[in-house]
Amino acid sequence: MNTFCTRQIDCTQCPKISEGILVHHRFPKGQHFSADKCTQNCMIFMLRGELLVNSEEYPGTTLQNRQFILQAIGSKMELLALTDVEYIVYWFTELPVLCEERFKEILDRSEAPLTFTPLTAIPKLRNLLDDLSEYLQEQPTACGKYIDIKCQELVYILTSYYPLHQISTFFYPISTYTESFHYFVMQNYDKVKNVEEFAHLGGYTTTTFRRLFKNMYNVPVYEWILDKKREGILNDLQFTKQRISVISARYGFDSLSHFAHFCKDSFGDTPRSLRKRAANGEKITIICKEKGEEEGEDISD
The missing domain is CATH 2.60.120.10 (Jelly Rolls)
Incomplete structure (x- = not known):
């Protein structure tokens, strides 16, 4: 009732x-x-x-x-x-x-x-x-x-x-999430393709954004975002059934060939092979961490 x-x-x-x-x-x-x-x-x-x-x-x-x-x-x-x-x-x-x-x-x-x-x-x-x-x-x-x-x-x-x-x-x-800058980073890091776009999204100059970011995280913006993308991609390939094209688009890759190249550099194999290896019980790890950053360089490339 x-x-x-x-x-x-x-x-x-x-x-x-x-x-x-x-x-x-x-x-x-x-x-x-x-x-x-x-x-x-x-x-x-x-x-x-x-x-x-x-x-x-x-x-x-x-x-x-x-x-x-x-x-x-x-x-x-x-x-x-x-x-x-x-x-x-x-x-x-x-x-x-x-x-x-x-x-x-x-x-x-x-x-x-x-x-x-x-x-x-x-x-x-x-x-x-x-x-x-x-x-x-x-x-x-x-x-x-x-x-x-x-x-x-x-x-x-x-x-x-x-x-x-x-x-x-x-x-x-x-x-640890009470600072507005930290909130901004956590809410937007997966929506941008490069550091310059990230800075402008928050209303910062690129130089100021990099300085604030380095002070808070103790690593350059470019390296941090790449690591986050790698973690997310690896998680999606191993533990979800999402189509590879969907995962590729989600992380801002312009083409499946760019996505495959990124996976080979980061994890040593293609997305499909990584998924098969994970399904067979193999634990996939990150093998590459790119160093340095260039002005306006695409994080998805």
């Missing part, structure tokens, strides 16, 4: 519709999501069931009812429903923090624990999650302003009602 209140207005045509910020999921036992990089920061709040999470922070961790975790942008996460599951995912770039001083104290105290442990929802958070679950199931359209307010309330509860040592550890994964 549906116990939801019925909304009295039609929000489908409203320009302030919220999409993809708070998402309610229900999946059957056995539902599996292969390891993939988070394109934003996210929190997973379990409502019912058991969900197996496999990531660097939470390797082989089973999320139980009312537990929750945080994964930072750029991190890889694999999910498997051990039972029928229901959970809410909160996707965000920057948190809607009401008390900046408190959040700064949390980040200042954050440090990597020996083992990351999921937090458990306190009654105040449970009430909010139940309310959100009901709301998100009412209709496929959600009011953007309402969702913004609920996100503020969610963050307020986390930062104000949990002990400092607990919540500081919880937020540690995103403590």
